[in-house]
Amino acid sequence: MAEPLWTSEEIAAATGGKLAGKPFAATGVSIDSRSIEPGDLFVALAGVRDGHEFAEQAFAAQAAGMLASRTVFGSAVMVDDTFAALEKLGLAARDRAPQARRGAVTGSVGKTSVTQAIAAGLKLAGRWHSSVKSYNNHIGVPLTLARMPRDTERAIFEIGMNHADEIRPLTRMVKPHAVVVTTVGPVHTENFPDGEAGVARAKAEIFEGLEPGGVAVLNADNRWFEVLRAEALKAGAIVRSFGAGEGCDARLIDFQVPGPHAVVQARLHGKALDFPILQTGHHWGLNSMAVLLMLEALGVDLDDGLSALGSFEPLAGRGAETTVALKGGQVTVIDESYNANPISMASAIATLGARKTGGRRIVALTDMLELGPEAAAFHAALAKPLEEAKVDLVFCAGPLMKSLYEALPPTRRGAYAETAADLAPQVVRAAEPGDLVMVKGSNGSKAGLIAQALVALGSGEGG
Known part of the structure; x- marks a missing residue:
């Protein structure tokens, strides 16, 4: 049997805590009761909800024990502050x-x-x-x-x-x-x-x-x-x-x-x-x-x-590609929806421009966030790399992307919507066999909804 990641004795020594209940051995560490694996140590952190509220779910999912700051029904190492204890556990892992x-x-x-x-x-x-x-x-x-x-x-x-x-x-x-x-x-x-x-x-x-x-x-x-x-x-x-x-x-x-x-x-x-x-x-x-x-x-x-x-394959939302079957051919969806900023946006657009395709190059873009007072200018400036990449149609969602949409020539405008959810069906309707469609935007502006709608098109779920 593999050596445990942590015993309750080691957790107590690392964090300065005290064991309540039976000794236990943990094979992993989790802070989310929804993704507990059998044998995990569940760390009850305070967040939007207090982690202690999910103790029952954690033990039901076969957590080995908890790191807790108040009494729970199950084995736990008791500490004053679970976040500080997690930091101490990390330092102990490094030092050992x-x-x-x-x-x-x-x-x-x-x-x-x-x-x-x-x-x-x-x-x-x-x-x-x-x-x-x-x-x-x-x-x-x-x-x-x-x-x-x-x-x-x-x-x-x-x-x-x-x-x-x-x-x-x-x-x-x-x-x-x-x-x-x-x-x-x-x-x-x-x-x-x-x-x-x-x-x-x-x-x-x-x-x-x-x-x-x-x-x-x-x-x-x-x-x-x-x-x-x-x-x-x-x-x-x-x-x-x-x-x-x-x-x-x-x-x-x-x-x-x-x-x-x-x-x-x-x-x-x-x-x-x-x-x-x-x-x-x-x-x-x-x-x-x-x-x-x-x-x-x-x-x-x-x-x-x-x-x-x-x-090494592209990660989901960071360049992963999906070929979607349509009547009469295929659409290639490039999912860059996890995040976006002026550097990554320009790079992704240039990459799309370098791709050989018999169909059109289409982009669906949502707002780039946390750019401060120059945000509108950063968005409008994307018109140039889009032109250089010979992108055929540009779909934009969000108040900041409106600056880009207005900077585009009419021939390159696909559609504009206030939100990604409103834009998604318009992008889906525009996609034709042979097209390369890239979706990119900040995670907070929900670009992923557009990518999901395009991929669903091939499974008969789109509409």
Whole structure:
């Protein structure tokens, strides 16, 4: 039988809590009673609803025990503050696995995809651990740490932020041996009076948790590279760069999409590399450079890194494609609905423009959020990349996307609606066999509803 992730005795020692009820052994850690796996430790956090209210459901789903701050009917380690206890459990997990090489990913664009691509490489190299989904905030990071098995050899964590001073405590918790800043751009700028400069400083907080002699992997093509490099060096990091320019440790030479996959041509520390990847988005040229440098820093062989990139599929809502059968042919739906900002939007549009198609290129776009006072201008500015990509029809939803819709020539206008739900049926009606349809927008503006409606079209559910 596998060694448990945590015993109640270890949980009590890590958190300073006391066992109430029978001793137990947990094989996992969960904060959501709806997704409890048998054997999990259920951590009763306070949120919109108090986690203690779901104790009965957690035990019914066969939770092994709870981390609780008030009496429950079942075995529990009792603490004063369950959130503080979760943080302590995460720190204990880190400290009991001193052999684990830990990496951390941040950036304005691409955090989750790059994290998961790195995880795919770690998986090939030995006992590994990683963040799931976008568990990158003040709860997700300690939760991911608390889930780390004691025999882990390598681990990768995603660290995000909306404001200054949010990355700092999380990177100090993880104490990574290597970090990557994928890029810095106008994302969450409404929370920074000085815009992108403030975002860059906030991203640089990730260097403060680096273990001595740690590696900082930075995007040399980004305008904030020198700012980040200076902060990384100040923190004692070894800097590794990726980009298209000469002098980069990982240099992107070319990125071609001859079919359903892409081919990357690069030089890693001067050595020529040509390798296929399943991703077709042009931003994956640079992403793959970042992934290879991070895997190298975490002690993964290059062959394992290339193999991982060659089999890593686009994540749901982040470029995943679905072929929808219609009478007379097929529509290809590209689902980019999980998130959007000016950088990722321009990249996705350029990628669509580079795709060969016998039909039309259509985009359905919803608002990009948290862009501050320049939001309308950022949306209107998308008219140019849409023209350069020769997109045939543009559908827009949301008050901010109205600025783009009005900036488009009449021949490129598909339809406008106040909400994604109102726009979805109009996009569905417009789709014809042979079309390439990309859906993109911020998660909060519900772009996913449009993608779902298009995919349902092939199952006979659309209308």
